Amino acid sequence: MSEFRSGFICFVGRPNTGKSTLTNALVGEKIAITSNRPQTTRHTIRGIVNRPDAQLILVDTPGLHKPRTLLGQRLNDLVRDTYSEVDVICLCIPADEAIGPGDKWIITQLREMAPRTTVLGVVTKIDRVTPDRVAAQLLALSQILGPSSEVVPVSAKSGKQLDVLSDLLVSLVEPGPAFYPDGELTDEPEQVLMAEFIREAALEGVHDELPHSLAVVIEEVIPREERDPEPQSAPGAGGGSKSAPGAGGKPPMVDVHAILYVERDSQKGIIIGHRGARLKEVGTVARAQIEKLLGVRVYLDLHVKVAKDWQRDPRQLGRLGF
Known part of the structure; x- marks a missing residue:
C-alpha cells in the first residue's frame, strides 16, 4: 500500500479563469463563490479534498492582476504570501481564451516569487471548445512554462479530467499525515462564507463596476431558542424558509x-x-x-449602506476585513 500523502495546492491565474469553480468541483461542495465577474474572490479559501490515499488542501486566491487601488494591492499581497506556503501552484488558463500579456505577467511573477515551487499548468473550461482548441492551448501553455512543468486539461462544469487532475496533484505532494479531520471541507469561518454567498448573489447580472465596489459584512448571527411565528420578510430580506425541519418537528432558526x-x-x-x-x-x-x-432555517435581513471610496481608504478597508 502506498504512503498517505498531503499538501497545499494553490490555484492562480487571471481573474475569471475558473479557479473557484475548480475548487468547488474537486471538494465536491460549494466553499468558494463563483461569478462571471472578475475579482469575485476576496479571500484565500481553503477547500479540503479527502481521499483514502491523500488529503489535498486547496487554496483559492483572488485573481492576480496589476492593481489600481489599495484593495487591489492587498489582494495581490494575499496571492504572493500564499506562494511561499504551498507545495504546488496550479496556473489556470481557460481553453477559450488566447494566452495573453496578463498570463505571461503572472508567470513572470510566479518565477520571481516562488522559484522553487512546483508549477502545474491547468487548462480550464475545456467543455467550451473543440478538442483541437484544447490541444493547441495545452501546447502553447507547455511551451511557455517549459519542460519542468506538466499541463493537464480539465472541465469543472462537466467533471471531465477531474480525477486525472486529482491523481496528478497527489503525486506532486510529499508523504505525510492529514492536516484536518476526515470529513471537513473547509477551514473558512462560517460568517466569512455567509458574506461571500451574499456577495455572489448580489453580483449576478449587474454592471461591471460593482464587483470591485461591493463588500459584505455579517453584523449578527442570532440563534433562536424557541420557534417563533413565521416572521415577515423585511424589505430586501431573504425571509425565512419553510424547509429543513429540525428534530421533533420544531425547525431551528437563525437570524x-x-x-x-x-x-x-x-x-x-x-x-x-x-x-x-x-x-x-x-x-x-x-x-x-x-x-x-448551516443546516438550519435562516431568516436573512439585508441592508445596503454607502462607504464612500472604501477601496482606497486604509481605515475602511480594515473595518471591512481587508
Whole structure:
C-alpha cells in the first residue's frame, strides 16, 4: 500500500479563469463563490479534498492582476504570501481564451516569487471548445512554462479530467499525515462564507463596476431558542424558509443580519432595485446557500449602506476585513 500523502495546492491565474469553480468541483461542495465577474474572490479559501490515499488542501486566491487601488494591492499581497506556503501552484488558463500579456505577467511573477515551487499548468473550461482548441492551448501553455512543468486539461462544469487532475496533484505532494479531520471541507469561518454567498448573489447580472465596489459584512448571527411565528420578510430580506425541519418537528432558526457596502449612491440603487425587488431576490438566493451551509432555517435581513471610496481608504478597508 502506498504512503498517505498531503499538501497545499494553490490555484492562480487571471481573474475569471475558473479557479473557484475548480475548487468547488474537486471538494465536491460549494466553499468558494463563483461569478462571471472578475475579482469575485476576496479571500484565500481553503477547500479540503479527502481521499483514502491523500488529503489535498486547496487554496483559492483572488485573481492576480496589476492593481489600481489599495484593495487591489492587498489582494495581490494575499496571492504572493500564499506562494511561499504551498507545495504546488496550479496556473489556470481557460481553453477559450488566447494566452495573453496578463498570463505571461503572472508567470513572470510566479518565477520571481516562488522559484522553487512546483508549477502545474491547468487548462480550464475545456467543455467550451473543440478538442483541437484544447490541444493547441495545452501546447502553447507547455511551451511557455517549459519542460519542468506538466499541463493537464480539465472541465469543472462537466467533471471531465477531474480525477486525472486529482491523481496528478497527489503525486506532486510529499508523504505525510492529514492536516484536518476526515470529513471537513473547509477551514473558512462560517460568517466569512455567509458574506461571500451574499456577495455572489448580489453580483449576478449587474454592471461591471460593482464587483470591485461591493463588500459584505455579517453584523449578527442570532440563534433562536424557541420557534417563533413565521416572521415577515423585511424589505430586501431573504425571509425565512419553510424547509429543513429540525428534530421533533420544531425547525431551528437563525437570524442573520448583514450589511452590503457600496461606494456610491448610484450603486446602492443598483443593489436595491425598484421598490427593493433586486435586494429581495439577492436575499432569497443567498439564504438558500446559507441554509445549506448551516443546516438550519435562516431568516436573512439585508441592508445596503454607502462607504464612500472604501477601496482606497486604509481605515475602511480594515473595518471591512481587508
